[in-house]
Amino acid sequence: MSPEIELTILMPCLNEAETLAICVRKAQKFLTDYQVTGEVLIADNGSTDGSQQIATVNGARVVAITAKGYGAALIGGIEAARGKYIIMGDSDDSYDFSALESFMQKLREGYDLVMGNRFKGGIEKEAMPFLHRYLGNPVLSFIGRLFFKSHIGDFHCGLRGFNRESIQCLDLRTSGMEFASEMIVKASLSEKITITEVPTKLYPDGRSRPPHLRTWRDGWRHLRFLLLYSPKWLFLIPGLSLLLIGIALSFILILHPINIGNIRLDIHTLLYSCSMIFIGFQCVTFYYFASIFAVREGLLPEKSFPVHLFDFFTLERGVLVGITLVLIGICITVQLFRVWTHNDFGDLTNPVKTFRLAIPAVTLFVLGIQVILYSFFYSILGLKTIHS
Known part of the structure; x- marks a missing residue:
């Protein structure tokens, strides 16, 4: 020049x-x-x-x-x-x-x-x-x-x-x-x-x-x-919104149906609200994965990702949370199995009440497995960041 x-x-x-x-x-x-x-x-x-x-x-x-x-x-x-x-x-x-x-x-x-x-x-x-x-x-x-x-x-x-x-x-x-x-x-x-x-x-x-x-x-x-170039707006904000709405709606529907005028929200809505939890969780985890990748590849500056998160969210803590969710899901499933045995493994007399617990049980079980798997993958991505 x-x-x-x-x-x-x-x-x-x-x-x-x-x-x-x-x-x-x-x-x-x-x-x-x-x-x-x-x-x-x-x-x-x-x-x-x-x-x-x-x-x-x-x-x-x-x-x-x-x-x-x-x-x-x-x-x-x-x-x-x-x-x-x-x-x-x-x-x-x-x-x-x-x-x-x-x-x-x-x-x-x-x-x-x-x-x-x-x-x-x-x-x-x-x-x-x-x-x-x-x-x-x-x-x-x-x-x-x-x-x-x-x-x-x-x-x-x-x-x-x-x-x-x-x-x-x-x-x-x-x-x-x-x-x-x-x-x-x-x-x-x-x-x-x-x-x-x-x-x-x-x-x-x-x-x-x-x-x-x-x-x-x-x-x-x-x-x-x-x-x-903005994982926060592409993944995190939509994901958190879905996650929080899904958790709140599911919690209410587990306790009792929701009546809005002539509209009644029950176990079918619970199934969809639990799906919102899955999708929201996936979006949030994708935010962190995408941020790590973008910073690692030089596409985004290091300040775009909170490196100190690795100090808080460790593999051990993630696995512990995942196991806890799985155990809760299993405990609910065991209780439902007992109800089924009392009916000689036949048709349940109150399937609505049963599904009100079965859907959250499956949700917790699958979510716990995902948390465990993502914790391992998240830790692999953080190896270079932790040791640098």
Whole structure:
């Protein structure tokens, strides 16, 4: 990396011959007007319309990225950049590369990631599809803020600046459109990355063809990424909710039926409430397994998982809890067996009363076995953490 180059203006490109020249010229104008020592870098993702020649003629440097995808192009471009700072943006003329002074100012102040916010800067008519503006972006940005305690108001703004070295430490990996979310998520989870926002205006892109972005496909990919990077919201919170509701409902139904107006909840509801306990328990255990794996693989920072939990939840304690649940289930089963013997192993006179105990007995027995097995597996996963 050449120390004399302060800024790289990076544009991913895939057949952008219609708009690439004006984007490069605007970027060059910014560097000249604000006396910034920099370069314009085009990360070409296999264009076949002469975009490479257009970029070169207009003074940009072109690097060929063979791996396909928006994220792959940007990751390759970041690797090839020579500047201390990078400002990236789409090469469809939807952002004004001649007006990057607010980004540059924040980068020079020491921020590691400077996000553009189109909702604060203004969105011109027909610059953003209706679903993107009023549903997709607001909902996904809200989910991102909720899951990762981020203050970013526009998770998917394509214009953003960052310190090259700081962002490379995040080990960004996604090759598709979800790259935009990955950068913010990992930056928000990191204790070392400082983030801020600046208003950014969005213009209608200058292309005559449809954009590469696909509303539902790429929207799902963003949502999927946010969920996968937040085991707490994907597994723990739904799991705990099901577990607590199932336990409470089952406890009441074991004692007596529930009457709500003309509706009577009895042993059939008890069967489903016990199923909620199983599902909830599975979700909670998956949360811990997924968190350990993500931290171990470097996908999430170590602070995402409470390592001290291994000190509290030991193999011995888990096995003891599991055995206790199994024994309670067996004791109830023995009592039911006695009732059955009194009926000479024939039909039970009060099957409703019997099932009110049989269902919890089976639930406790199976749950206890699961606790024992998961305790062993949990301890195996924690071996490295305990000894490190």
